[in-house]
Amino acid sequence: MNQTQIDQIVKRTQRAWYEDGLWELGFGVILGVLGLYYLLVGALNLEERLGLLLPLIQMVILLGIFWAVGRAIKSLKERLTFPRTGYVSFPRPTGSGRWRKALTAGLLAAFTGGAVAVITEVTVQNIMPMVVSIVLALVILYIGFRFGISRYLALALISIGFGIAASLMHLTSLISMAFLFVGIALLWLLSGGLTLASFLRRTQPADLADESIEDL
Amino acid sequence: MSDQELRKLTDLDRVIHEPARMMIVTILYSVETADFLFLLNQTGLTKGNLSSHLSKLEAAGYITIEKSFRGKIPLTLTALTSQGRVAFEAYRKQLKDLISHLPE
Numbered sequence: 001m002n003q004t005q006i007d008q009i010v011k012r013t014q015r016a017w018y019e020d021g022l023w024e025l026g027f028g029v030i031l032g033v034l035g036l037y038y039l040l041v042g043a044l045n046l047e048e049r050l051g052l053l054l055p056l057i058q059m060v061i062l063l064g065i066f067w068a069v070g071r072a073i074k075s076l077k078e079r080l081t082f083p084r085t086g087y088v089s090f091p092r093p094t095g096s097g098r099w100r101k102a103l104t105a106g107l108l109a110a111f112t113g114g115a116v117a118v119i120t121e122v123t124v125q126n127i128m129p130m131v132v133s134i135v136l137a138l139v140i141l142y143i144g145f146r147f148g149i150s151r152y153l154a155l156a157l158i159s160i161g162f163g164i165a166a167s168l169m170h171l172t173s174l175i176s177m178a179f180l181f182v183g184i185a186l187l188w189l190l191s192g193g194l195t196l197a198s199f200l201r202r203t204q205p206a207d208l209a210d211e212s213i214e215d216l
Numbered sequence: 217m218s219d220q221e222l223r224k225l226t227d228l229d230r231v232i233h234e235p236a237r238m239m240i241v242t243i244l245y246s247v248e249t250a251d252f253l254f255l256l257n258q259t260g261l262t263k264g265n266l267s268s269h270l271s272k273l274e275a276a277g278y279i280t281i282e283k284s285f286r287g288k289i290p291l292t293l294t295a296l297t298s299q300g301r302v303a304f305e306a307y308r309k310q311l312k313d314l315i316s317h318l319p320e
Contacts, residue, residue: 003312009242013258078286086254087291088247206253 015147016088020081021195026069028188033065035181042174080196084203126173129180133163136184155191159184231276232307236261237269241304244279244296252292270294278303 017023037058041047047054082088137156144152162183166176232241239259244250250258256266273279278300282293296304 002315003308006242006308009239010246013243013246016258085257087251087293088254089249091248
């Protein structure tokens with residue numbers, strides 16, 4: 001066994017987390033909620049009504065949905081995935097690793113925000129959805145490349161397509177962001193649903209009456 | 217390859233060097249914990265074979281095996297020990313060094 005084979009085993013093991021499509025469904029729900037949030041803010045003109053409270057509300061909603069989706073994925077994995085393909089847990093970043101990850105996410109968000117501000121300042125068209133979709137696509141591509149998930153390439157490309165479409169539709173910035181997030185959310189929900197259906201079709205709950213396990 | 221480098225071949229950790237155990241250790245290296253069923257699916261080994269290799273790795277102190285229940289379902293959780301992690305990293309380095317010294 002050589003280094004390449006070892007790397008392939010590591011990649012395949014990490015990919016196991018994504019094989020049931022639950023992560024995609026969860027991500028779709030998060031994006032869907034974000035899209036509906038933008039739609040609501042735009043439709044009810046909450047920007048003017050709530051002012052500085054709005055970013056705070058957005059943060060609370062985001063944290064809440066991340067927490068809820070995380071719990072839901074864990075619970076569904078316990079019911080659907082682990083009885084079929086076995087239980088696995090991956091190490092979570094702790095200490096400096098966690099802070100490094102948070103810092104990277106913060107810097108990325110700040111860079112994106114800055115870039116969006118500069119670009120929208122110098123251009124007439126609303127290209128914010130396109131920029132956001134490109135950033136999202138880059139993240140999706142990174143995950144796809146790192147774990148060898150080829151369908152993520154298609155998802156990334158279609159996401160950029162949604163971004164371009166949202167930018168070209170000349171809607172208000174909030175409505176175009178809502179269109180972008182709801183569109184990508186539906187895409188992820190579809191992909192996750194199909195992946196889950198395929199996973200459930202090709203795997204069966206394992207027979208747990210196993211003497212070999214007892215012998216250990 | 218010099219004689220000294222050739223002799224390094226015999227220094228390879230034989231517990232890890234066996235292909236099936238190598239696969240198990242590699243999988244456990246990339247996760248926190250995994251149960252018997254997960255390893256069975258990932259390695260493609262038979263139940264008996266997997267049990268036997270896990271026992272050898274446990275005897276070498278490279279993994280821990282913890283039997284418990286999740287509700288009424290028995291759960292056999294395995295994890296790499298710090299000793300196993302160090303041994304695997306050393307093995308990987310040795311293997312890399314050996315291969316890099318091979319003639320084209």
